[in-house]
Amino acid sequence: MNHILVTGGAGFIGSNFVRHMLKKYPHLKITNLDALTYAGNLDNLKDIEKDPRYRFVQGDICDEKIVAEAMDGCDAVVNFAAETHVDRSIHAGDLFVMTNVKGVYVLCEEARRRKVQRFLHISTDEVYGSRLEGYFKETDPLSPSSPYSSAKAGGELLARSYFVTYDLPVLITRSSNNFGPFQYPEKLVPLFVTNLIENKSVPVYGDGKQVRDWLFVEDQCEGLDLVLHKGELGEIYNCGSHNEEFNIDVTMAILKLLGKGTDLITYVQDRPGHDRRYAVDTDKFKLGWVKKHNFQQGLEKTVKWYVENEQWWRAIKQKQADYKAWMDKHYKPLEAK
Ligand code: NAD
Ligand code: DAU
Numbered sequence: 001m002n003h004i005l006v007t008g009g010a011g012f013i014g015s016n017f018v019r020h021m022l023k024k025y026p027h028l029k030i031t032n033l034d035a036l037t038y039a040g041n042l043d044n045l046k047d048i049e050k051d052p053r054y055r056f057v058q059g060d061i062c063d064e065k066i067v068a069e070a071m072d073g074c075d076a077v078v079n080f081a082a083e084t085h086v087d088r089s090i091h092a093g094d095l096f097v098m099t100n101v102k103g104v105y106v107l108c109e110e111a112r113r114r115k116v117q118r119f120l121h122i123s124t125d126e127v128y129g130s131r132l133e134g135y136f137k138e139t140d141p142l143s144p145s146s147p148y149s150s151a152k153a154g155g156e157l158l159a160r161s162y163f164v165t166y167d168l169p170v171l172i173t174r175s176s177n178n179f180g181p182f183q184y185p186e187k188l189v190p191l192f193v194t195n196l197i198e199n200k201s202v203p204v205y206g207d208g209k210q211v212r213d214w215l216f217v218e219d220q221c222e223g224l225d226l227v228l229h230k231g232e233l234g235e236i237y238n239c240g241s242h243n244e245e246f247n248i249d250v251t252m253a254i255l256k257l258l259g260k261g262t263d264l265i266t267y268v269q270d271r272p273g274h275d276r277r278y279a280v281d282t283d284k285f286k287l288g289w290v291k292k293h294n295f296q297q298g299l300e301k302t303v304k305w306y307v308e309n310e311q312w313w314r315a316i317k318q319k320q321a322d323y324k325a326w327m328d329k330h331y332k333p334l335e336a337k
Contacts, residue, residue: 001117001229003029005074007061007107008081010034012183013122013217015044017078020221022048029053033070034081035060043312044182061103067110076118077111078228079104082155085186086126086148090272093147100151101158108162108170120171120228123156124149125213125240127174130275137281138174138236145273156236163234171231173224176240176280179298180217181305185313188212189299192251193306194313196258206270208248211277215241216298219291226287237287238280243295253296257303 004021008014009032018030034040036058048054059066061081071077081103083089083096104121111119128136129143142157144150162168179189192202223239231237245253251265293301306313 001076002027003031003074004076004078005031005033005071007033007077007079007103008040010036010040010042010044010056011080011084012039012044012180013178013220014080015041015182016180016217017080017221017224018045018054019048020218020225022051022053024225029055031055031057031070031074033057033059033061033067037083039084039184041182041184041316043315060099062098062106064106064110067106071110071114071116074114075116076120076228077107077116078120078122078224079107079159080122082122082152083148086146087186087271089146089148089151093151096147096151097154100148101154104155104158108159108168112162112166112168116169118169118171118228119159119162120173120224120231121156121159122224123172123174123236124152125174125176125238125278125280126275127153127156128278128280130277131279132277135279135281136238138238138284145275160234160236169233171227171233172236173227173285174236174238174280175220176213176215176278178215178217178220180302181309182312183217185316188247188250189254189302190306190313192254193258193303194317196254196260196264197307197310199260199264201264201266202251202254203266203268204248204251205268206274208246208251208267209276210247210274211244211279212247212250213240213279214243214245214250214295214298215239216291216293216301219293219298222292223285223289226289227285230287235284237285238282239285240280240282241291241295242282243298244277244279245295250299253299254303257300
């Protein structure tokens with residue numbers, strides 16, 4: 001592998017992956033194709049933007065022309081680009097269907113034409129749906145609950161069909177909840193950490209007893225690198241960390257690290273269709289992968305990063321606030337104007 005097209009490389013896991021790969025493989029070139037949606041941020045890659053082995057292309061993975069241009073010269077594709085936030089998919093699912101399904105189709109078509117050597121598609125453990133006990137294996141049926149996870153299921157099924165039908169060298173990972181530096185502050189960990197730094201309350205959905213398996217993003221990147229290089233073509237790999245925690249315990253751990261009290265917890269209405277527990281069996285994923293962080297170690301690094309990088313997340317929160325203020329000003333009910 002000499003030149004990888006990474007899509008969604010300006011997002012959370014994608015940017016960590018680009019940095020990991022450029023550092024580990026001195027010969028490697030990376031083209032990053034990213035639409036720079038609200039979740040894409042070139043500040044995530046400031047430290048490597050001038051690296052001569054790195055090229056950024058702004059564009060949508062649903063756009064055949066831009067995909068063809070970006071894939072030119074690449075011998076592998078790693079697809080992170082997606083709409084990723086479950087709550088947003090419940091509010092409006094159309095973009096999720098476009099990017100997470102149609103976008104995968106466009107990438108597969110172009111990759112097939114170019115005969116790339118590897119096509120790694122990043123999917124999610126959410127495609128299995130929820131289970132209260134035991135662990136999902138890669139062979140278990142899919143039963144996604146949200147528009148987000150259903151669209152992700154559609155995308156990965158499409159990618160796998162390109163392996164079966166056209167011999168496209170597809171690999172699929174189903175990852176559990178990632179956390180770490182550069183995660184957009186709408187997901188639980190970064191939202192709660194940044195709210196607490198600002199002495200704002202944190203909204204715990206429902207009873208806070210939902211369980212997620214927390215995977216530190218640096219460990220995730222090493223695992224993805226391994227699947228990309230050593231995975232068997234056509235196979236699906238669950239990626240989890242066996243760091244299962246109740247949401248309320250994650251909240252308490254963050255409060256403790258930041259020296260804040262439980263008075264900042266607000267229990268709010270539950271997410272519609274909220275999956276109670278995700279848990280994947282990771283025996284197949286091993287391939288020599290050993291995680292380096294347990295939950296507490298990953299969380300300490302993450303909280304430290306957000307404390308030390310206030311300018312990064314304050315700029316994002318300011319944009320969110322400006323947008324809300326503009327909407328409130330321009331879309332008042334008519335009689336109130
Ligand atoms: P993110 O939301 O932080 O980043 C997504 C990136 O994709 C952004 O840079 C955005 O600009 C880009 N993008 C969105 N639509 C695009 C389009 N149409 N064309 C080109 N670029 C587009 O996401 P993340 O949390 O880093 O997740 C990356 C991938 O990993 C996603 O496929 C997601 O489903 C999967 N995943 C994430 C987690 C997690 O916990 N974060 C867990 C399992 C799987
Ligand atoms: O499991 C992998 C998935 O993890 C990825 O595929 C998704 O892209 C990613 O967003 C994540 O999905 P979740 O819905 O699990 O992540 P989120 O951070 O939104 O929520 C984690 C848990 O915390 C979930 O049970 C909902 C709850 N929650 C979340 C937010 C944002 C709250 O209680 N309060 C909140 O404000």
